[in-house]
Amino acid sequence: MLDYAKVDFYTDTRLVDDPHAYFDFLRAQGRVTPMPYRNVMAVTGYEEMIQLSLDTEHFNTINSVVGAMIELPFEVKGDDISAELEAARDKIPFSSQIVSQSGKRHADLRSILARLFTPSRLRALEPKLHETADALIDQFARDGKVELARQYGGPYATLVISDLLGLPDDVRNRFRALLDDSVPVRMDATPEEMMKNPLVELGKDLFKLIVKRRLAAHPLLKPLARLLGAKQDILAEVATARFPDGGKPTLVDITGLSAFLFGAGQDTTNRLVCACMKVIATMPDVQQLLRDDPSRIPDFIDECLRLDGAVKSGGRICQKSTTLGGVEIKAGTVMILSPLAANRDPRRFENPGEFRLDRPKIKEHVAFGRGAHTCIGALLARREVAVSIERLLARMGNIRLSDAHHGPAGNRHFDYAPTYVLHALSSLHLEFDPV
Numbered sequence: 001m002l003d004y005a006k007v008d009f010y011t012d013t014r015l016v017d018d019p020h021a022y023f024d025f026l027r028a029q030g031r032v033t034p035m036p037y038r039n040v041m042a043v044t045g046y047e048e049m050i051q052l053s054l055d056t057e058h059f060n061t062i063n064s065v066v067g068a069m070i071e072l073p074f075e076v077k078g079d080d081i082s083a084e085l086e087a088a089r090d091k092i093p094f095s096s097q098i099v100s101q102s103g104k105r106h107a108d109l110r111s112i113l114a115r116l117f118t119p120s121r122l123r124a125l126e127p128k129l130h131e132t133a134d135a136l137i138d139q140f141a142r143d144g145k146v147e148l149a150r151q152y153g154g155p156y157a158t159l160v161i162s163d164l165l166g167l168p169d170d171v172r173n174r175f176r177a178l179l180d181d182s183v184p185v186r187m188d189a190t191p192e193e194m195m196k197n198p199l200v201e202l203g204k205d206l207f208k209l210i211v212k213r214r215l216a217a218h219p220l221l222k223p224l225a226r227l228l229g230a231k232q233d234i235l236a237e238v239a240t241a242r243f244p245d246g247g248k249p250t251l252v253d254i255t256g257l258s259a260f261l262f263g264a265g266q267d268t269t270n271r272l273v274c275a276c277m278k279v280i281a282t283m284p285d286v287q288q289l290l291r292d293d294p295s296r297i298p299d300f301i302d303e304c305l306r307l308d309g310a311v312k313s314g315g316r317i318c319q320k321s322t323t324l325g326g327v328e329i330k331a332g333t334v335m336i337l338s339p340l341a342a343n344r345d346p347r348r349f350e351n352p353g354e355f356r357l358d359r360p361k362i363k364e365h366v367a368f369g370r371g372a373h374t375c376i377g378a379l380l381a382r383r384e385v386a387v388s389i390e391r392l393l394a395r396m397g398n399i400r401l402s403d404a405h406h407g408p409a410g411n412r413h414f415d416y417a418p419t420y421v422l423h424a425l426s427s428l429h430l431e432f433d434p435v
């Protein structure tokens, strides 16, 4: 039996398969509660998570990705460390990513990405979502079985983000191969393995493509653009975009933003497809209902996001002493916020561990975060997963779990990827009757 009072959420892989029990334990101590290491407070309450996400005066997002795996390169003194934190930005891993930025810098970067997520852009992408889904399903439709994360969800997410950026087919396929079977922020990775992160390779490719498009847009080279083989595609638009005040993003800004989309939208979407199909495979009545009435799919996705959403933890750091949920928080305290835990707060959601398609206010979960950093890809993710469910249901009859891989009914087991960031099924083995 694990002693939850002592385990370290960031390093103990025994918490990976059932984080819910651990978060329930923490919540029972308090919705904002100290953890026994590294000056960390865990936020497991729904209201408290929203309050924390909205309070940009007292909480800084500089450690959004690394959470409590942060070492401040200065000694914390007093009740306001905001200036010291900003001065130390370069020394904090992943702090240049959009999700770790704040204020004007964050708004500037977000304005570039916002061009990709307009309703018209997403409408134009819609036929590709269907095409990509069917092309992937074609590859296993006659087999009567599939491992969904590897054969469908992973490649689907990579190909859709590539289409969002308007990448050519050869690059799309290379990215698919690069990201095959990747797991972000592995808890058990050696430093060498960390350095082999496929997003680094992908970033190098994107950098070259972006440089080409910037060069082609240069006033002196414009007349030669056709000779240089320059394309007027979506990536060219992003590469030459300006900040709202007319400022010019650097090449590194644009490459970082484009690569971040694969980091943020890849495994999240893959694992949401898997979480949804796990419910469909284990609840035949829900499967039938969605087949009979596909208009229920959006609500179904929201309840899956609430019950088993992909994001397990993110970080914040208290930059000015304050209180949260009645608990005193001193400057320098690391905050771990968990959409997964907040979505199972019984004060907000009745019987939170139960799947209920008719749950009132089903969209009020916090799986996509809240505040300035709310997921910019939420609408796309919802459409990607809805199209996937529609197409998988249309092409696969009588979907069920593979007993050989997940054990018999009543004694199922599922493996989750060893990462503290995501709640990510490692694999989902399904069987079905080919349609």
Ligand code: HEM
Residues within 6 Å of the ligand: 064, 098, 099, 100, 110, 113, 161, 260, 261, 262, 264, 265, 266, 268, 269, 272, 309, 310, 311, 314, 315, 339, 366, 367, 368, 369, 370, 372, 373, 374, 375, 376, 377, 378, 380, 381
């Ligand atoms: C099931 C799918 C997804 C889930 C559950 C999810 C969840 C989240 C969450 C919780 C955040 C906020 C993080 C924080 O506040 O620290 C976030 C931010 C973000 N997500 Fe997603 N996401 C999903 C899919 C996507 C997709 C498909 C894309 C793009 C292709 C995307 C791009 C982003 C970006 C760029 C941010 C940073 C926004 C900012 O800092 O302003 N996400 N996501």
